[in-house]
Amino acid sequence: MKPYVVGIDIGGTNTVFGIVDARGNVIASSSIKTAKHSDVNDYINELSEALDNLLESNDAADKINGIGVGAPNANFFTGCVENPANLPWNGEIPLAQMLKDRFNVPVAITNDANAAAIGEMTYGVARGMKDFIMITLGTGVGSGIVANGQLIYGHDGFAGELGHVTVKPNNGRMCGCGRTGCLEAYCSATGVARTAREFLETRTDPSRLRDIPIEDITSKDVYDAAVLGDKLAKEIFQYTGDIMGRAFCNFIAFSSPEAIVLFGGLAKSGDLLMKPIQESIDRNIMSAFKGKTKLLLSELKDSDAAVLGASALAWEAR
């Protein structure tokens, strides 16, 4: 087996890629702008040249075992990115095949949350676990589910949309997916900002958050205020954690994971968020599962996580 793999993380703004060794060290990495090219062929050309350069300057051109790609709406089974809302290309894009044609190594592709789960299992806090759920808390809420040591892709490659389970069956918030009451509408970074606006509009108690124009409030503002002891801001985290804990109880009833691992910007809120989640789980969990599932924070370094996760996929790519 060759000593390295390549991980490519395709985000709406940047595409980050790196060379990774078997111990999870990112040997070298670089990036290009994703949105620069409206034609996906031009994009692949630029990406391939940039990756070629990175490989050559690190004497790694013939030492690559495979390439793993994390991208929105990526389908592991077909190797295609399908109608990605945040990328500049439409339809089914055979990204895995396009990269295989260029580099002549196996290429595997999956969505970002699945890539994060595999990264966590290969290099992070879920090492050695056969059953865990990765929850990514960013602009949206994503998930990667591992059971029996394998990622669950479902029959069509799209399993693990836990951001879109319904947590408020009645009178729930509109979600970006077109439905109402989804977990993502409450527990993403944007969901927390929406909660802040809702609390500020419907309540009259003082808060540091009232100094910020209401439409500009971000989850970071809520975090900053809560750290300074702002009562309303802390209640926003309580509210968010309560909903998340209830949802996690349902996830636990489904696959009884050893751990739920949180990753992403919002997860950095630490105890402000983790404590309310844990309390909500303890309050709402079915007795058969009580105290059995750990709530953990990702151990992957932020700057490397996306590339590491994608690269982990490449070790098993065929």
Added chain:
Amino acid sequence: MKPYVVGIDIGGTNTVFGIVDARGNVIASSSIKTAKHSDVNDYINELSEALDNLLESNDAADKINGIGVGAPNANFFTGCVENPANLPWNGEIPLAQMLKDRFNVPVAITNDANAAAIGEMTYGVARGMKDFIMITLGTGVGSGIVANGQLIYGHDGFAGELGHVTVKPNNGRMCGCGRTGCLEAYCSATGVARTAREFLETRTDPSRLRDIPIEDITSKDVYDAAVLGDKLAKEIFQYTGDIMGRAFCNFIAFSSPEAIVLFGGLAKSGDLLMKPIQESIDRNIMSAFKGKTKLLLSELKDSDAAVLGASALAWEAR
């Protein structure tokens, strides 16, 4: 490989067991009373003798590949039945080991819903499927989840408690598990009877169900009335199907199964229940999953299903 397996289904009242061939034919079967013995050793003695007799009278004593057992609270990993509420024994009962000591063949054990899922995958409507969810609708709501062609047991052997996901976060009905708002409290046979009582008490419109003493109403009464065109009874099935469909949308977001297979008494309500469920799924499903997951009825014969399901487990027992 030897030609037969044995399936044992341990229920609260009866223990049914049979000899099954590789094509899913139940060659012969018999049963004993489960609750007769307060000492589990006496129970195993009677069961073993009865099974010995069945094997000998069918010339099958040396032709058994293994034994599969379906039982409440059975743990696949430990081979134990753990504190079963509906069985007369307490604590952790090493049932698999006890049977292995008697028959000197591999014994595997799992809960009844998981056994049904394996039976459906081996002999029934889910043949060839790698991703499906089995929902058993009886006194309670049970489930067996198959992903990547494998049953999901979770890290502790207790995955698949889908009867206890929360479908009514606010003001939900008390559930047998001690929590409120569980799927089981609405969509089991007892749940349907509770809905009937709730509807009759809170509404004034006429119904055939008003001829039955309210505490005696069963889901079968509701079915009989609905078949005769009773409007309120039909609305009870609508209400039940709507809740079930919403819950199924969350299950689909989790594992994106090729099918959800319904089994058990209530599933025999046919279109009265299936149509509202399907309509609810179509109304509530996330667009990425629209029209992708089949809603199916079990194909296993009722009389054989439990034994078949348990026996299917035995082919892979070690």
